[in-house]
Amino acid sequence: MRRRVVSLPLFAAFLAIAPMLAGVAFAQVRGEIVGPGATRIPIAVPDLKPLGGFERAADAREFVRVLRTDLELSGLFRVVDPAAYIEDPSQMGLTLESINFDNWASIGAKGLVAGSYSGTASGITVEVRFFDIAEHSSSGGRRLSGDSQTVGRLGHRMADAVLEYVTGVPGPFDSKIAYVANREGRFREVYVMTLDGKTTRATRHDSITMAPSWHPSTRSILFTSFKGGRGPALYSVDVGNGFDSRIASKLGVNVGGMWSPDGSRILLAREEDGNTDIYELDPGGQQSRRLTSHWGIDSDPSWSPDGSRVTFCSSRGGSPQVYVMRMGSPDAQRVTFEGEYNCAPAWSPDGKWIAYAGQRGGAFQIFVIPAEGGRATQLTTSGTNEDPTWAPDSRYLAFAGRRGGKRKIFMIDRTGRWEHPLTDGPSDDSSPNWSRRLE
Amino acid sequence: MGGAAGGGGGGGGGGDGEVRGIEFVRYYEQMMSRIRENWVYVGEDQNLAVTVRFSIQGDGRVVNVRRSDSSGNPLFDQSVESAVRGVRDLGPPPAQYARDFSDVEVTFRAKDLAQ
Numbered sequence: 001m002r003r004r005v006v007s008l009p010l011f012a013a014f015l016a017i018a019p020m021l022a023g024v025a026f027a028q029v030r031g032e033i034v035g036p037g038a039t040r041i042p043i044a045v046p047d048l049k050p051l052g053g054f055e056r057a058a059d060a061r062e063f064v065r066v067l068r069t070d071l072e073l074s075g076l077f078r079v080v081d082p083a084a085y086i087e088d089p090s091q092m093g094l095t096l097e098s099i100n101f102d103n104w105a106s107i108g109a110k111g112l113v114a115g116s117y118s119g120t121a122s123g124i125t126v127e128v129r130f131f132d133i134a135e136h137s138s139s140g141g142r143r144l145s146g147d148s149q150t151v152g153r154l155g156h157r158m159a160d161a162v163l164e165y166v167t168g169v170p171g172p173f174d175s176k177i178a179y180v181a182n183r184e185g186r187f188r189e190v191y192v193m194t195l196d197g198k199t200t201r202a203t204r205h206d207s208i209t210m211a212p213s214w215h216p217s218t219r220s221i222l223f224t225s226f227k228g229g230r231g232p233a234l235y236s237v238d239v240g241n242g243f244d245s246r247i248a249s250k251l252g253v254n255v256g257g258m259w260s261p262d263g264s265r266i267l268l269a270r271e272e273d274g275n276t277d278i279y280e281l282d283p284g285g286q287q288s289r290r291l292t293s294h295w296g297i298d299s300d301p302s303w304s305p306d307g308s309r310v311t312f313c314s315s316r317g318g319s320p321q322v323y324v325m326r327m328g329s330p331d332a333q334r335v336t337f338e339g340e341y342n343c344a345p346a347w348s349p350d351g352k353w354i355a356y357a358g359q360r361g362g363a364f365q366i367f368v369i370p371a372e373g374g375r376a377t378q379l380t381t382s383g384t385n386e387d388p389t390w391a392p393d394s395r396y397l398a399f400a401g402r403r404g405g406k407r408k409i410f411m412i413d414r415t416g417r418w419e420h421p422l423t424d425g426p427s428d429d430s431s432p433n434w435s436r437r438l439e
Numbered sequence: 440m441g442g443a444a445g446g447g448g449g450g451g452g453g454g455d456g457e458v459r460g461i462e463f464v465r466y467y468e469q470m471m472s473r474i475r476e477n478w479v480y481v482g483e484d485q486n487l488a489v490t491v492r493f494s495i496q497g498d499g500r501v502v503n504v505r506r507s508d509s510s511g512n513p514l515f516d517q518s519v520e521s522a523v524r525g526v527r528d529l530g531p532p533p534a535q536y537a538r539d540f541s542d543v544e545v546t547f548r549a550k551d552l553a554q
Contacts, residue, residue, distance in 0.1 A: 027492055027544030031471050034548045036480040036518070076481045110479060110525065134477075134525030166481065167514065395483075415483055 039417070040078040041166070043071060043111035044104055046089040047082075048126060054119030059151045063126055066155025067113070067162075069196045070173040073411065074163060075418030080109045089114070094129065096138055104133050113162055115141070123147035128158055130165045140165040152196060153438065160437075163393075172391035176435045177398055178202065178212035178221050179409055183427040190223050192239060193409075193422065202237050203244065213258045214435040221433075222247070222257040222266065234268060234285060247285035256300055257281075260307045267291075267301040267310060278312055291325070292332070300344050304371070305351045311335070311371075313343035313356075322356050324371070335373055344387050347371065348394040349436075353414070355379075355388035355397055366399050368414060379416035389434045398422065400430040462533040466540070470495070470529055474545065478522035480515060485550040487515045491523050495540040499530040507544065519547040 045068050048060045071077040086103040093099050094114060104112050115128030129141035142161045146154045156173040163171030173195045182188050183201070190203040190212045203209055205227040212223040221239060224232045234257045237244035247257070248268070256269040266281040270288075278291045278301045292298040296316030303310060311324045317334060322345045325332040336342040341359035348355070354371050357364045363384040369376040383403040390397055394414070401410045406428040412419040423429045489510040494503045504523045509516055523545070532540040 028539040028542040029467065030544045030546075031467070032546045032548065033471060033475045033478065035550060036478040036522075037476040038479045039481055041479050041481060105525075110521070132521065134521040 041076060041111050042080050042108050043077045043113060044080045044085060044107070044109040045071065045082075045113045046085055046087065046092070048128075049089055049092065049094065049114075049116040051116045051118045054121060056117065056119035056124045056148070059119075059124045059148050060117045060126070062151050063117070063124070063155045063158070066152050066196045067158050070156060070159030070171070071113075071162060073173075073195060073420060074159070074171060075413055075420070076163065076166060077111070080107055096131075096136065099131065101131075101133050101136050104131075109133055111166075113158075120145065123149075123151060124154075126154060126158070130162060152194065152198070156195065167395070169393050169395065170437075172393040172396055172434075172437075174438050175392050176214075176218070176438065177389075177409065177422070177432050178214060178223075178435070179400070179423075179429055179432040180209055180212060181423075181427045181429045183425070188428075190221060190237065192221075195422070197422075199423075202239055202242070203235075204242075205235075205244075211255050211257065211431055212433050214433055215259050216261055216263045216436055218435045218438050222259060224255045224257065234266070234281075247283075248281055248288075258302060260303055261305055262307060265307075267303065269299040269301060269312075278310065291327075293330075302345050302347050302354075304347050305349050309347075311345040311347055311354050313345060322354060322369075324354075333373075335369060335371075336367075336376065338376060342367070346388050346390055346397075348390045349392055350394040353390075353394065355390065357386045357388060357399075366397065366412065366416075368397075377416065379412050379414075380419070385410070387431050389432050391434050392437045398432040398434055400432060459536065459539075463536050463539070466529075466532050466536065470540075470543070471545070473526050473529060474522055477525045478518060478547065480518040480549060482512065482514045482518075482549075484512055484515065487512050487549040488546060489516055489519055490544055490546045491519050492542070492544045493523050494542060495529055495532055497531060497537050499528050499532065501526050501529060515547075515549065522547070 047064055068079045072079050084107045110133050112131040112133055117124045117126045123146050125145040127143045129138050131138045144154045159173045160171035176192050176194055178190055178192050180188050181191050187206050188208050190209050191199050192202050193199040205225045207225055207227040210224040212221045214221055220236050222236050225235050226232055232255055233246055234248040235244050235246050258267045268279055269276050270279045276297045276299055278298050280289045280291055294316045296314050298312055298314045300313040301310050309324055309326050313320050314323050319340045320343050321334055322336040322342050323332040323334050339358045342356050345354050345356040353368050355368050358367045364386050366379045366385045366388050367376045383401050385399050385401040388397050388399045396411055396413050398409055398411050400407045407430050408421050409423045409429050409432045410419055411422050487510040490507040492505055492507050493501055496502055
């Protein structure tokens with residue numbers, strides 16, 4: 001974070017200034033501090049204390065691994081190296097009266113996330129509390145149960161609870177990101193990753209797939225595929241069993257499918273009569289309604305979270321820019337005015353923001369602008385970056401960024417102060433789409 | 440990410456018209472540096488300020504920490520209170536300035552208003 005250092009004029013400390021207002025109880029010594037010393041909270045996350053039951057030590061370790069990974073990934077915390085912990089997790093107290101706060105303070109921790117687990121027949125029950133080391137206090141905790149197959153989700157849910165404890169808004173980690181990659185050969189398929197790095201393949205089309213978009217239930221993904229060489233068609237794949245079905249197969253440009261927030265309609269860009277416009281489809285893809293009819297190219301539609309408005313990219317003003325249109329109204333308001341090329345808008349789940357990719361100096365960067373219009377904030381500055389997608393908490397975004405080599409999926413916070421790659425390896429990764437919180 | 444000693448500190452002095460010496464300045468700088476190093480704020484709102492008042496006892500312990508006002512943002516308010524409380528022990532203040540440091544007021548600003 002950039003800060004202007006304010007120097008302390010020596011004479012100001014030597015010469016005390018008399019109170020300006022008689023009768024006001026001024027402190028003997030006064031000062032001012034501008035900007036925090038750190039923007040990440042040093043936090044200790046010891047292993048869980050076993051309380052008995054079935055042997056589930058491996059599950060408990062996986063829970064803590066996911067929790068630590070998420071907290072680091074949030075950019076809000078720096079997990080203190082467990083090798084430095086003085087306390088033995090198997091022996092330590094877990095109540096305000098029994099915790100040795102000085103031992104945790106001495107290793108630089110300001111927060112402590114500690115708890116216990118019991119092995120159940122199918123998995124574990126964890127109980128974790130959040131402690132403020134400076135205040136010697138605890139104001140939250142969470143008890144979660146799950147089976148061994150989903151212990152990672154318990155870690156994500158606990159991380160979301162820790163973020164809620166600190167920021168007031170639950171974190172985004174109990175969710176998934178769909179994206180397109182050529183991880184296994186020359187074909188581009190849809191993959192799904194969890195925030196702790198586990199990736200599974202969602203499609204087997206042996207073709208080019210594009211623009212994955214989650215159903216609000218998080219059970220299926222809409223995507224465009226060139227399967228069979230018949231031109232792009234809209235498909236939906238069930239992420240539970242891998243079965244997919246074709247929804248819309250009109251010839252021509254037929255991309256950008258996105259479910260409405262209530263799952264009752266689909267938006268997509270479709271080329272008809274030589275011009276691309278925004279269309280609304282029923283869930284089966286049979287009935288369509290044209291929402292825009294302009295000579296300019298209209299593409300990249302994204303719903304507002306209440307389903308009442310749509311943001312999209314249009315060249316109707318002479319250059320591609322981001323517009324907002326109320327459903328049922330033919331009028332669209334332009335939102336972006338700086339730069340010659342602004343596209344791929346995405347409406348934040350809290351309704352307050354629209355993210356987009358804007359071209360600056362030959363490269364695309366990620367921007368965020370208030371949905372009602374206003375001043376845009378540039379989040380990225382290096383490489384070229386595209387296809388922003390919002391996390392369910394509206395605090396973070398993901399995007400595809402190229403930093404020299406192949407494109408990778410990155411995570412960034414809404415201020416642009418914290419950025420972290422989510423994928424690595426030799427594949428070219430693109431078109432991320434962040435799900436809602438899992439059910 | 441971590442703050443340099445004294446970086447971001449500003450202002451200083453007191454309210455009774457006395458002239459203070461180099462020992463006062465040295466202790467004052469150490470106090471401000473320790474508090475700032477201890478201040479962690481993870482919120483997004485940057486247009487915030489709040490003032491905290493506290494006492495440093497003769498043995499150096501920081502006590503009686505309370506906010507003089509509120510920024511309107513509980514996360515910010517809590518971060519500055521924790522920054523002061525977390526310091527705990529600053530070491531004994533210079534004997535001739537012990538009375539001064541028994542009543543300290545520090546204003547925390549999330550960012551420089553000139554930026």
